[in-house]
Amino acid sequence: MLDQDIERVLFTEAQLDTRIGEIAAEMNRDYAGKEPVLISVLRGSFVFMADLTRKITLPCTVDFMSVSSYGAGTKSSGQVQITKDLSDDIEGRDIIVVEDILDSGNTLSYLLEILKARKPASVKLCTLLDKPDRRVKDVHVDYSGFTIPDEFVVGYGLDYAEKYRNLPYIGILKPCVYGGE
Ligand code: XMP
Ligand code: MG
Numbered sequence: 242m243l244d245q246d247i248e249r250v251l252f253t254e255a256q257l258d259t260r261i262g263e264i265a266a267e268m269n270r271d272y273a274g275k276e277p278v279l280i281s282v283l284r285g286s287f288v289f290m291a292d293l294t295r296k297i298t299l300p301c302t303v304d305f306m307s308v309s310s311y312g313a314g315t316k317s318s319g320q321v322q323i324t325k326d327l328s329d330d331i332e333g334r335d336i337i338v339v340e341d342i343l344d345s346g347n348t349l350s351y352l353l354e355i356l357k358a359r360k361p362a363s364v365k366l367c368t369l370l371d372k373p374d375r376r377v378k379d380v381h382v383d384y385s386g387f388t389i390p391d392e393f394v395v396g397y398g399l400d401y402a403e404k405y406r407n408l409p410y411i412g413i414l415k416p417c418v419y420g421g422e
Contacts, residue, residue, distance in 0.1 A: 243405055247412035251394060252387060254409045257369075260386050261289070264367065265296030267384060268337070271365075276300045277335045278361075282352065283307040283325065284406070285341030288398035289369045289386075293339060304329055310348045321351040331361045337384075341398050342370040346378035353380070370394065370411070393419065 252260075268277070276299065281290035283305055294303060307325035336356065343349055349366065357364055367384035374391035393416075395401050396408030401419060 243408055246405070246415055246418045247395075247408070248415045250410050250412045251389060252397075252411040257386075257397060257411070258292070261292050261369075262296055264384050264386060265293055265298075268367075269298050272299055272301075272335065275335050276302070277337050278302050278304055278329070278331060279337050279339050280327065280331075280356075281305050281339045282341070282348075285398045285400065286339050286369070288406070289341055290339050293367070302329070304331075306352075308348055308352055321348050323355070331356065331359050334361050335363045335365075336361045337365050337367055340366065340368040342372060342394070343368040343380060343382060343385075344372045344375055346376050346380040349380045350378040369397075370399075 279290065279294055279297075279301055281287060281303065284307065290303070294301065304327045305325065306323065306327050308321050309324050310321045338349070338353065338356065340349060343366075349368075353364060353366065365383040366381065368382055369386040371382060371385045371388045372391060373388060392413045393401065394411050395405035395414050396411045398406050399411065400406045401414055405414070
């Protein structure tokens with residue numbers, strides 16, 4: 242059972258649902274009259290993206306991109322690679338980058354630079370989780386779900402070694418699972 246590897250639940254399904262509803266309501270206000278493109282950074286944000294977009298009542302489009310910076314470990318390497326690019330051109334569009342978690346900031350600062358170079362009309366960042374303790378790059382966040390302590394979390398799209406993404410809540414992984422104490 243996946244549940245046995247979880248030390249503590251940080252956010253239940255109900256808490257996630259409520260907070261995501263609040264973020265969507267803000268976006269519905271901020272983008273009234275516009276047609277934003279929501280860009281999901283795979284794979285971690287796929288669950289958040291699915292729930293967030295279903296609470297957005299504006300016309301919008303979705304696109305997906307994938308970058309890798311972690312491999313199978315739990316610490317960012319600072320090396321970021323685009324492994325899947327967007328399908329559509331974003332020039333002149335209002336884009337919202339949807340991330341699962343902002344940690345060191347390495348991934349997003351690199352990604353946002355690449356996207357801005359493509360001349361969108363505007364760029365905003367939405368992250369479900371913000372882990373500020375390990376930040377090394379300054380990244381401006383427009384929409385943030387929850388600020389979390391420096392613990393490795395899984396579930397609701399977030400993985401450890403590709404597992405646990407299917408947990409419906411967010412929890413702290415027991416350190417013994419990844420070779421900690
Ligand atoms: P950086 O350090 O570049 O990292 O801001 C962002 C990416 O790192 C992954 N990440 C995590 N994944 N639990 C996870 O499952 C975590 O606690 C965690 N912290 C960082 C994540 O893929 C994110 O996109
Ligand atoms: Mg990710």
